Amino acid sequence: MRLNINGKDVEVTDVDETTPLLWVLRDHLGLVGTKYGCGVAQCGACTVHINGAPMRSCSVPASAVAGQKVTTIEGLASKDGKLNAVQAAWIEHDVAQCGYCQAGQIMTATALLKSNPKPTDADIDAAMAGNLCRCGTYIRIRKAIHAAAANIAKGANGEMISQN
Amino acid sequence: MSAIESSILSADAYVQDMLRAAEAQSAIGTVSRRTFLKVTGLVGGGLVLAFYVGDKGVALANAKSTDFAPNAFLRISPEGPITLYSKAPEIGQGIKTAFPMIIAEELDADWAQVKVEQAAINPAVYGRQSAGGSRSIPTSWNQLRSAGAVGRAMLVGAAAKLWNVSEAELTTENSTVFHKASNRKATYASLATAAASLPVPDEKTVKLKSRSEYKLLGKRITGVDNRAIVTGQPLFGIDQVLPGMQYAVFVKCPAVGGKVVEANLEEIKKLPGVTQAFVLNGTGKPTEVMPGVAILAKSTWAAFSARQKLQVKWDESAASKDSWTGYVEQAKKLAAQSGPDSIRNTGDVDKVFAESKPVEAFYTYPFIAHAPLEPMNTTAVFKDGAIEIWSPTQTPEAGLKLVSDVLGIAQDKVTLHQTRVGGGFGRRLMNDYMCEAAAIAKQAGVPVKLQWTREDDMHHDFYRVGGFHSFKGGLDKAGKLIAWQDHFITFTQDGQRPTSGGDLSPDEFPAQVLPNARLTQTKLPLKIPTGPWRAPRSCSIAFATQSFLHECSVAAKRDHLEFLLEIMGEPRWLQQGNEFALNTGRAAAVIKLAAEKAGWGKPLPKGRGLGLAFHFSHAGHFAEVADVSVDANRKLTIHRIVVAGDVGPIVNMSGAENQTEGAVVDGFSAALGQQIDFENGRIKQNNFDTYSILRMPNAPKVESYFIESDFTPTGIGEPALPPVAPAIANAIFAATGHRVRSMPFTKEGYSV
Numbered sequence A: 001m002r003l004n005i006n007g008k009d010v011e012v013t014d015v016d017e018t019t020p021l022l023w024v025l026r027d028h029l030g031l032v033g034t035k036y037g038c039g040v041a042q043c044g045a046c047t048v049h050i051n052g053a054p055m056r057s058c059s060v061p062a063s064a065v066a067g068q069k070v071t072t073i074e075g076l077a078s079k080d081g082k083l084n085a086v087q088a089a090w091i092e093h094d095v096a097q098c099g100y101c102q103a104g105q106i107m108t109a110t111a112l113l114k115s116n117p118k119p120t121d122a123d124i125d126a127a128m129a130g131n132l133c134r135c136g137t138y139i140r141i142r143k144a145i146h147a148a149a150a151n152i153a154k155g156a157n158g159e160m161i162s163q164n
Numbered sequence B: 001m002s003a004i005e006s007s008i009l010s011a012d013a014y015v016q017d018m019l020r021a022a023e024a025q026s027a028i029g030t031v032s033r034r035t036f037l038k039v040t041g042l043v044g045g046g047l048v049l050a051f052y053v054g055d056k057g058v059a060l061a062n063a064k065s066t067d068f069a070p071n072a073f074l075r076i077s078p079e080g081p082i083t084l085y086s087k088a089p090e091i092g093q094g095i096k097t098a099f100p101m102i103i104a105e106e107l108d109a110d111w112a113q114v115k116v117e118q119a120a121i122n123p124a125v126y127g128r129q130s131a132g133g134s135r136s137i138p139t140s141w142n143q144l145r146s147a148g149a150v151g152r153a154m155l156v157g158a159a160a161k162l163w164n165v166s167e168a169e170l171t172t173e174n175s176t177v178f179h180k181a182s183n184r185k186a187t188y189a190s191l192a193t194a195a196a197s198l199p200v201p202d203e204k205t206v207k208l209k210s211r212s213e214y215k216l217l218g219k220r221i222t223g224v225d226n227r228a229i230v231t232g233q234p235l236f237g238i239d240q241v242l243p244g245m246q247y248a249v250f251v252k253c254p255a256v257g258g259k260v261v262e263a264n265l266e267e268i269k270k271l272p273g274v275t276q277a278f279v280l281n282g283t284g285k286p287t288e289v290m291p292g293v294a295i296l297a298k299s300t301w302a303a304f305s306a307r308q309k310l311q312v313k314w315d316e317s318a319a320s321k322d323s324w325t326g327y328v329e330q331a332k333k334l335a336a337q338s339g340p341d342s343i344r345n346t347g348d349v350d351k352v353f354a355e356s357k358p359v360e361a362f363y364t365y366p367f368i369a370h371a372p373l374e375p376m377n378t379t380a381v382f383k384d385g386a387i388e389i390w391s392p393t394q395t396p397e398a399g400l401k402l403v404s405d406v407l408g409i410a411q412d413k414v415t416l417h418q419t420r421v422g423g424g425f426g427r428r429l430m431n432d433y434m435c436e437a438a439a440i441a442k443q444a445g446v447p448v449k450l451q452w453t454r455e456d457d458m459h460h461d462f463y464r465v466g467g468f469h470s471f472k473g474g475l476d477k478a479g480k481l482i483a484w485q486d487h488f489i490t491f492t493q494d495g496q497r498p499t500s501g502g503d504l505s506p507d508e509f510p511a512q513v514l515p516n517a518r519l520t521q522t523k524l525p526l527k528i529p530t531g532p533w534r535a536p537r538s539c540s541i542a543f544a545t546q547s548f549l550h551e552c553s554v555a556a557k558r559d560h561l562e563f564l565l566e567i568m569g570e571p572r573w574l575q576q577g578n579e580f581a582l583n584t585g586r587a588a589a590v591i592k593l594a595a596e597k598a599g600w601g602k603p604l605p606k607g608r609g610l611g612l613a614f615h616f617s618h619a620g621h622f623a624e625v626a627d628v629s630v631d632a633n634r635k636l637t638i639h640r641i642v643v644a645g646d647v648g649p650i651v652n653m654s655g656a657e658n659q660t661e662g663a664v665v666d667g668f669s670a671a672l673g674q675q676i677d678f679e680n681g682r683i684k685q686n687n688f689d690t691y692s693i694l695r696m697p698n699a700p701k702v703e704s705y706f707i708e709s710d711f712t713p714t715g716i717g718e719p720a721l722p723p724v725a726p727a728i729a730n731a732i733f734a735a736t737g738h739r740v741r742s743m744p745f746t747k748e749g750y751s752v
């Protein structure tokens, strides 16, 4: 099947049609930033963007997204390594504890700020409710999203950048 | 007793040992300087050996390298970079940032230029290498300070020689030595080669900084792996890939102790992508390898899909038949009497209870799972009688030994690489998944990544044990608490000792500070494995004791703050000479601070209340006040949780606040909605749809305050957790008059 990942067309062979996108990314394409947490769309660790919308890649067959634009955590920063505003805010606010959920959190937050550049606490809660953090970093995630929103308003990069 | 039953019992003993080791108060014996330096070359695999100790104990430069590496914790290259090695597993507690900060402080290194690497797993060099019991900071504090200070002393020595001035005239800052008098300076990089030729001074002769001189410690420093995390780099165990690697699942009996009779292996081997399928009888120990079926495939998904078709006939004759509802029934029947084991009996509680009617209550808490977000996994390759392993473990040191035992190979044939760990919480003090991967890799003869599913993780944990407390409290005429009785109903695997995490100390607060106290115990037989869960024992016992204390102050018609302070009494150590013991003065100070910051005593609207709780664990003193509203449908609004703690000086303020916030979320999450149910030995919860972790909309606001006393700094990963549940339960009572006596609160009709 032919997939478009982070702006690049890739041909994936020897994959069963039903294989979730998550495992094609991780096992076949070596993009391990997208994480497995539950496999049943409960935790959000596997969140990627499909045509800009956040989706749980553990619950989407890879074959179903052929020809659509998939962005993963590896595709957020620009080729020269410049982070997007959400990633930068995550570092600045020292959000991570174990860090395992954070790729998924950042993907969801980036999509939120694209559609709602000035979210309230309630908007953030609603958008982020599908992303579990077992370490309990929610308080900092909220702060970091507000900070990223403010920086985007000042001209920082809130885009998902394609790597090619 | 069958072989597998005795194996299970010895596994419980192992878990208890791990818990004790994690909580041990002294560092594991220090290594001789010579060994320490000799093996420096093992550090940060791939780097050239920089120095070894020559016959006269002098660090000699390797011909190929001019780096300065006086010990295994730091390396300075003439080209500039300073590399610091963090020896303990990073599990989300922030140690990979905190440890190098301590070295950098004494070294006077420019933090902005420092590079941090995970140290090699080599206890002969590093001493204790594990993450548990909140012990990393106190057990490594002096070791790391000395490591940095020795490095600094040698760099200063090199500059003194170069400029022909006395060392006393030199100062250091930002990786540079200064001679102010002559306005000269030299970077550490420029001095590295010269420093390398000096003898390594005895660390006892090297002066350490006083707290007032700290420039880095106590500041808010962001995590050293943050950039790699936010860009999705392969840091974790699950991210490891080896050439030619196959993906494995391992299917065990849903009731612990079941053995494989037969399985449809031939059918499984024919499934798409499957490469091998075989039975492993294992060692029969839940801490090592239980009997099960391994399926290897060309991808994780092929392995996951194949296991759906797997049919195993289990011999469950020795397997667990444990039933939670059965235990609850038994415990309720036992509540009225005392237990057969006497844990403490001081003064005369009966006399007090005869003189005035005691306060009585029965508390329950369930088994819960750790459920770290990264499911268990390990990558391993077995070749030529040796194994190499990449694992997200909390106890690499113990893992080395366990794998060598399980495979029957010498420990020097085991190489272990520590990966970042996607959440620990005590689960990964056990290395069962590491042993499984090792055994599968050996049998399969190919590189293997073993991947547990979330369901495997939920079904095969070492659970936080549930328990029951039947309390009586006695007050004198002035309303002072003078008697305390607890019949603790817990569990045992071997009929002798309580199961891991299910023991009650004779010195459990407040029994040790009251004139009359009787603690007794009943142990119900259990086969399901249990183990340490973030703040073991304390995470559950504090809920019962701190809630019941509040019941006593309510019965006495006293203000709870004043009541708690009265129990603490005069400031004193409860164990003379042990600065890691409870100090009633430190306790009173955090209790007062939390109350003050929370506005204790101010009038609140109807349906809203403040709850106060204190708990001492892991050498940390913590008091917390919850501000909670409860509506007519028992829906909770947590306005904020105020946390006041004393763990000595804070190493990294950002890390400390992050841990406190996380502990509050974790404590509330567990108290509100978590329970592992089991019937016929089988765990009923499967995944996050039936095992609820708190989500963002319900995360309470947390305010953290630290009293930075001058004691040795101690860990902060655990002690902020225990007071959370009782503070909230006490606030619910203050708001509504309803007493919550069991966790999870959802079972009592509460929601968020």
Ligand code: FES
Binding pocket: A035, A036, A037, A038, A039, A040, A041, A042, A043, A044, A045, A046, A047, A056, A057, A058, A059
């Ligand atoms: S792994 Fe996809 S939502 Fe949890």
Ligand code: FES
Binding pocket: A096, A097, A098, A099, A100, A101, A102, A132, A133, A134, A135, A136, A137, B092, B373, B422, B423
């Ligand atoms: S940081 Fe550990 S799960 Fe979120």
